[in-house]
Amino acid sequence: MGRTPCCESRQGLKKGPWTPEEDKLLVDYVQANAPGNWRMLPKLAGLNRCGKSCRLRWTNYLRPDIKRGPFTPEEHKSILQLHAIVGNKWSMIAAQLPGRTDNEIKNYWNTNLKKQLRQAALVGEKHHSALASPGASAGAGCLAARHTAQWETARLEAEARLSMLSTSAATTSVTASSSSSTAAAGGEHGADAPSDVFLRLWNSEVGDTFRRKSAGRAAREGSAPREGAQLPAAAPLPPPGDDSSAASNVTTAVTTEEYQVFLEMAAEELGLFHGGFSLYPPADGLFAEFE
DNA sequence: AAGAACTGCAACCGCCGGCGT
DNA sequence: CACGCCGGCGGTTGCAGTTCT
Missing domain, CATH: 1.10.10.60 (Homeodomain-like)
Incomplete structure (x- = not known):
């Protein structure tokens, strides 16, 4: 103003x-x-x-502490993982990569990784069956692109589901409903589905603690979520067959402040951003080509 | 060899939230 | 409480260098 x-x-x-x-x-x-x-x-x-x-x-x-030169595979991997969780929060991502600036990471994403996503879309259409077989002649680039796309898809799915879960958590009895509804959501895709990175956090003790604190705060303040507040990053997926008004309901379910608190709790309690992001095991091959 | 098309990155722009008055 | 300042952030643009035709 x-x-x-x-x-x-x-x-x-x-x-x-x-x-x-x-x-x-x-x-x-x-x-x-x-x-x-x-x-x-x-x-x-x-x-x-x-x-x-x-x-x-x-x-x-x-700045003297700025690191120059190409991104290392580890940095590449970190960017992918962090972006899958926090979206276009370049400053948050940069904070976890010493010597890299948000601008640099943003440029890197917008050039290299987005290109991979585009390629992944094409490859996915043309060679879906070929990629599915382990012995297929897909190169490391295709594999990387596919994995990038998987992470992006996973993030969008998780965002949408997290929003819906938080809606139910906020509108029902905290302890009872959160355990049942989250258990249902967690089981939906099986324990090892990559799309559940976010939900694992949400369903873990960290998420539970967060929900309790969040509900307590909401009760104290007697509040509906702030208008306009929404999950950061790309537009969340509307529920299937939904209209725009319902979709906007979903996006206002979690305030950015709560979202940030949630991430901070996760980082604190799980060591999420330091020395290993272990909620989804990369040994599965998701980023194996960079190691 | 030359011009067109593409790519990568530095820098700019506009908006937002925090804070002081 | 309203207003203005400031720093920070994410999105976008412009341009130099590179590759392609």
């Missing part, structure tokens, strides 16, 4: 690629003084740029 444009772009501030001289001015200033107020920084550092541009240049390129 009432925000002035972040950049006084009409006041002759420079835009476009940074020169080595500008980089040096920025690096010298930030290393001598903490960045502090980015809005004031350009003046203080003698740069004819807007503060936002300076911050972006520093965080995405000049």
